[in-house]
Amino acid sequence: MTKKNDIKLLRINYLRGPNIWTYRSVLEVWLDLGELEDFPSNKLPGFNERLTAWLPALIEHHCGVGERGGFLQRLQEGTWCGHVLEHIVIELLNLAGMATGFGQTRSTSQRGVYRMVFRARDEQVARVALQQGHALIMAAIHDEPFDVKAAVELVREQIDDCYLGPSTAAIVNAATDRGIPHIRLNEGNLVQLGYGAAQRRIWTAETDKTSAIAEGIAGNKDLTKTLLKACGVPVPEGEVVDSPEAAWDAAEDIGVPVVVKPLDGNHGRGVSLELTERADIEAAYKVAEAEGSDVIVERFIPGDEHRVLVVGGKLVAAARGESLWIVGNGRDKVTKLIDDQLNSDPRRGEAEEFPLETIVLEREPTMRLLLERQGLNGESVPAEGHRVLVQRNGNVAIDCTDDVHPDVAYQCGLAARAVGLDIAGIDLVVQDISKPLAPQRGAIVEVNAGPGLLMHLKPAEGLPRPVGKAIADHLFDETETGRVPIVGVAGSVGTSHIARLIAWLLHLGGRHVGLACRDGLFLGTRRVEGKDRANFAAGQRLLMNREVNAVVLENGAASILNDGLAYDRCTVGVVTDLLGAEPPVAPALAEHDIREPEQMFKVLRTQIDVVLSEGVGVLNAAHPQLVEMAELCDGEVILYDVDHASPVLAAHRAKGGRTVAVEGHHLVLAHNGQMAVRCADLDSAAARRLVAAGESGVGVSWLLAAVSAAWALGISPELISAGIETFDPTPKQ
Template sequence: MSKKNDIRLLRINYLRGPNMWTYRPVLEVWLDLGELEDYPSNLLPGFNDRLTTALPALIEHHCGVGERGGFIERLRDGTWMGHVLEHIVIELLNLAGMPTGFGQTRATSQRGVYRMVFRARDEQVARAALAEGHALLMATINAEAFDVPAAVARVRDKLDDCYLGPSTAAIVAAATDRRIPHIRLNDGNLVQLGHGQRQRRIWTAETDMTSAIAEGIASDKDLTKSLLKAVGVPVPAGREIKTAAEAWEAAQDVGLPVVVKPSDGNHGRGVTLDIQTEADCEAAFKLADAHGSSVLVESYIRGNEHRLLVVGGQVVAAARGEAAWVHGDGRQTVAQLVDSQINVDPRRGLTEDFPLNRVRIAEDGVILLDLQRQGLTPDSVPEAGRQVLIQRNGNVAIDCTSEVHPEVAHAVSLAARTVGLDIAGVDLVTEDIGKPLAETGGAIVEVNAGPGLLMHLKPAGGAPQPVGQAIIDHLFAEDESGRIPIVGVAGSRGGHQITRLVAWLLHLNGRHVGLACKDGLFLGTRRVEKRNSARWDAAHRLLMNRGVNAVVVENDAASILRDGLAYDRAAVGVVTDLDGIAALAEFDVQDGDQLYKVLRTQIDVVLSDGASVLHAAHARLVDMAELSDGEVVFYAEDGALEAILHHRDRGGRAVFLRGGAAVLAQGPAETPGANIEALLRRFGSAAVDAATLLAAVAAAWALGISPELIAAGLDTFVPELHLA
């Protein structure tokens, strides 16, 4: 078989919010199969075997068949290469550690051109997986060699570069479980939870409730000790020193053995334990001095190091460290013994995916010093049977949450409160955390701001702890979701007028409103940008704004197709019509059924306690009502429409026109409302129609605004207010 030409990727578009494909972000790829349009998988000799050999886990892909092996069945029956590329990319993401289950491939109106989408939590990672998948597919088609493990490694490297760290990811996942929305604010771990005025922010395990003063105190170990001692928390005796000579003098004053450590270091760097000689003290001082601005000498507390996580004044997790030893065999060096007896542990590695760190002797001055104190170097060959201490307290990663004595928990909580941290990692040393510190002679040695959570999420031993959930419960009360009312208006008719009216009525109802529509970007009654702001980025900015507690957004079909929605869920979703197909040629939307799939996105995201507002004069929009998780409110000029009468018979709400005024009806009950004819006259050249005004009335009513305020608000609305 002759070599096949490359599949061309015509367009790559990241849909950042809910879209016509799914509720979640996806990467949408337009691709041209070229000559491969005539070669489905069953017409390429050997292709299926080569592909399943390269990616054997494809057997797990259900595909449209709905069961294990479904995609393999499609391959055997014959499927086109766009569909195959979709599954290759999904599998590469799975192998790289970003599990992905969603993908779709659909033909366009042009022969050989397809739209392929797949779930994409991060755009850059998705693009990397697409590039590798494309290369793998073409190599497989043409029976060329391809290094799958190397491709997976490249995708994983991009994932490590771009994705949230494990601590932040755990908190975000806990927020998602409670349906609290999140927005990533930088390329690192700064994340907004919730929207507008109800948002909270985290930066790994620090929150916007974390005091800068408390952080400053925690970074000064000597100051921390003095404050803890003042409130009765047991701490080791010691003092801050400046020279090696002072270190030995302080050690003798404190009483041997001692600990020498930097005053503002972290992660145990430069900390030397159980020092008993002047020479060791001098060496430990030099090591500590290289890791901090000053050095502390403290009494040595016997026992294992423990890390307890305090959230909102409560101990929510605890982990214990253990000493690491090797046993000499008379043949291997210390460095070789470390690799063969310690680093061989599959729980050890160099990334945050591993609960235990790989021991790297040559790079750890504390280990080198401890070896020196035992008369050894990394190249020494210990005699058979000799035990060699490598780390006095290895990674603190053995869960012991259930063992913590209540009095220990009280002391640790008091320590965090004394420093002033809402989230703290408290380090203590004790021989038995199941007994009060007074019995064991234990003491709290450090209080840390911004503690890592990995030891509690993926302990080397024991059960993982739900620390992400604890932090979310600390930030948000049980009945809080972090959400503010969001109103989305979709369609091609009167969207900017509807959104402006709804924003005005919300303003009169006491809300601080952000508005993004074709007339501009508004904060309250002030227009801050004059350009067309019916765009994803404009709406997204409003959700980030701490000054707003309601957001109104105009979404036309093109913006949904180009970016998706800027929000995951809405309190009210309005769809006005299914017109405007002519303007959507670039998206290959050519009929009402296709446009229906686009605009239904606005209804798909309505909250269960929200409402969908639909124009009852359009039969397809009446059908859209069944997609709403929330209430449905119909509107139309004609209140005698069958859809409205049937809806009212079932107790539903509707808004219609009678005698020039809006009527707000629920079941048989009717309330007269705003003077629509008067407002039509005031709009004048804006040429707004009655249906548009009724849509605004229905949306405001769905938001809980009273009919009386709606009527008064429309009477006072000035169409030209923001347009000068």
């Protein structure tokens, strides 16, 4: 077969918010198949066989058939290469550990050109997966070699670089399960949960409730012990030292065996246990000194190390550590025995998803010192059957939450409160955590700010614990959703005026409103930017503003097509018209192949799709297609039109719905079974001025839309009337 031209990737666009495809972020790719438009999969010799040999798990893809093997059936029947590329990219993401199921491919008005989308939690990861998928499909078409394993590894590396760490992800996922939205604030693990004034922030397992003073105290082990001891929490006696000789003197005063560790270290680095000899103690001082500014010598406490997670003063998870041993065979060196007997454990690895770390002696001075105390090093060959201790502390990954004695839980909670941490990792040493600390001389040895959660999420043994949920519930009580009222206004004409009047009415109701529209960016009544700000970026800025307790956003069709909506759900969604696709079509829409009102319907329905179940959709009943959009709304629907006696409005009221219309010279708010309320006199000078200020041909319609949204937000008819009388349609800088 003659070699075909490559599939061209014409345009790649990352849709960050809800969009015409799905509620979630996706990567949208415009493809030109070129001559491959005439060659579906069943007309490419050997293509299907090569593809399924490289990606055998494609058999799990249901595709439109709706059952296992569905996509393979489509391959055999003949499907176009854009659709095949969609499934290749999804499978590469699955193989890289980022399970993805959503994808669609649709033709455009131009022959051979398609729009292909797939679920994309991160833009850079999605772009790498697309790049590798594109290379793979062309190799399969041209019968050229392709390294699938290397492609998957490239995607996996990008995932490791870009995705949230496991601790942060656990908290975000728990918040999402409760319907609490989130915004990632940097490329790391700083995340905002909730919107505007209702938000909280996390950075891994630290929150905006975490005191900087408490974090500073936790970093100073000696000060921490002083505070804990004052509260009656059992701690080991200890002394800060400044030299190897002072370390030995302190050990003699305390009584051997002792522990030598850095004063401000963490993760068990530089900690040496159960030391009795002067040489060992002085050597341990040098190891600890390399990790922190000062060194502390403490009484050695017999028992196992435990890590207890305390959230909001309560114990929510506990894990136990264990000592690590290798057994000699008379042939292999210590380093090889460690690899064969310890690092071969599938729970060990370098990436964050592994609960246990790979042991590398070159980077573990404490382990090397422990081996030296046994007369060994990494090159030694232990005799057959000889047991060698490799690690005394750390390796905390065995869940023991259900075994914790109430006294131990109380002491850990008290320790966290004494330091002042809302979330704390409490390290304690005890022989049996199911018994009180004091009788067995157990003690709390450290209190840590920003503790890792992986040991509780993926324990090496035992049950995983819902620690992410515990932290999310700590930040938001059961009545809180992390949301502020959000109003989205979508359409083609009059939408900027509508958004500004809604914001004004919210302001009169006592809200500190953020507004982004074509007239600029507003905070309260102050316009802080005068350019067109009806876009995703401006909306996100308002949602991140901690002073804002209500947000109004204008969403044009082009903005939805380019970026998606700035929010996941809204309280009120307004759609005014479908006129943007009528001739002459705006260039911003033409480039998205939007040329018919039916296509505009699919774009603007996005605004109604995201209305909360307790929210309200506001639709212009003068457009029959918009009335059809009502069935897509999860919440209530308010219809508006100029004629109060309109059959559509009357039918809506008969079903128990609310309407806003004009009767005589007044705006009328009507609800079935209730007396209609007149809220504004359209003959007043202010009302006439507002009607005249609207865009050509809109008339009073834009006022009806704004009043409908205000009513949906619970603003009283009296305040609505006052707002219409006082609203200035000309924005001021």
